[in-house]
Amino acid sequence: MPASSIVLLPFEPSLRVLVADDNELNQLVVCRALEEWNVVPTMVENGRQAVEAASTQLFDAVLMDIQMPEMDGYEATRRLRRLRHLQQLPIIGLTASFSPTDQARALAAGMNETLAKPFEPTLLHASLVRHTGRARPVPAVRPATPDPTDIGTIRPGWHLLEELAAGNEAFIAQIITTFLQQTPGLYQQLVATVANPDRQALARMAHKLKGQIVYFDVPAIQQHLEKLERPPTPADADGASHLVAMIGHQLAALYPHLELRLQNHLRR
Known part of the structure; x- marks a missing residue:
């Protein structure tokens, strides 16, 4: 574990980000991170809902899970790119299967890039900075939290x-x-x-x-x-x-x- 962790300062003004993910834990974690950065998240549970939301509301970026019910992230991205006013909308794929094939498929579908899940906060933050054109905030540093007491051979990493x-x-x-x-x-x-x-x-x-x-x-x-x-x-x-x-x-x-x-x- 590193001796310190990066705490990224909030975006000013705030960002509006559409988050498409069918996993409730992922939703909680992503929303928590985004809200810490002064990002206003809108949650949807599948690709079909993502297309409907992005087509009718204004967003600065989309975080698109790859594997979702009803319509996956690849197809949702292809449909969004067919809409003239959304061809430049930043779409960042999030996937638990981060193989070169997955990355190639994501780019071919029209995503700007893909990040592995669980995401590293600094990488996601940097991706939002890069694709929305916002200036990078100056990072602060805080001490890392030590691991809790060990129990048994199967134990979580915190x-x-x-x-x-x-x-x-x-x-x-x-x-x-x-x-x-x-x-x-x-x-x-x-x-x-x-x-x-x-x-x-x-x-x-x-x-x-x-x-x-x-x-x-x-x-x-x-x-x-x-x-x-x-x-x-x-x-x-x-x-x-x-x-x-x-x-x-x-x-x-x-x-x-x-x-x-x-x-x-x-x-x-």
Whole structure:
């Protein structure tokens, strides 16, 4: 962990940014970061809603998730670029699958660039500066928050979430609470999907669950979910069930860490 973290000063005047993402945790985290920078976010949950909103409202930029229901980010971007008054609108893709192929597809669809999820605040801020033409604010520096007490072998990394929260422990508690409420149900859906011969459905569920996990930086769980996202090979015939079972054990080991931090916050 670095000895210090960058705190970026707000935009003046404020920016209006459309955020298209179907993951509630992503919405919370992105909105928190944007509001810290004096950015006014408008949230939509899929590409179709993004096209409707951008077509009828004025925005300085769009943050476009790639994988969304009803209409993905690629198609939404293509439709926006067909509208003459939106051909110069900055569209920044956010994707958990940051491969060269994904980046090429995003650029071909008309996005200005893509950033990996979970996003690094400084990179997202710099992207907004670059594509909206706003002057870069002067950064301030604050001490980094130390890691909490270690529990077990599966434990969360707090650095990214603490950087996004900018010292607001109540926001971290909100993220943890949302995660603990939603993730057990998502895992049960993953268990149900693994018995389905439709591997694309399994990949979609794994991607959605990974979108929850990334904020807590648990590489072991993320790697198992990434394996479920990949196209299967003959050797994977029985491997998916094993991976799903492993993910269940790892989540069970992760939950107490999150509950402890939540309890510590509530005691204050």
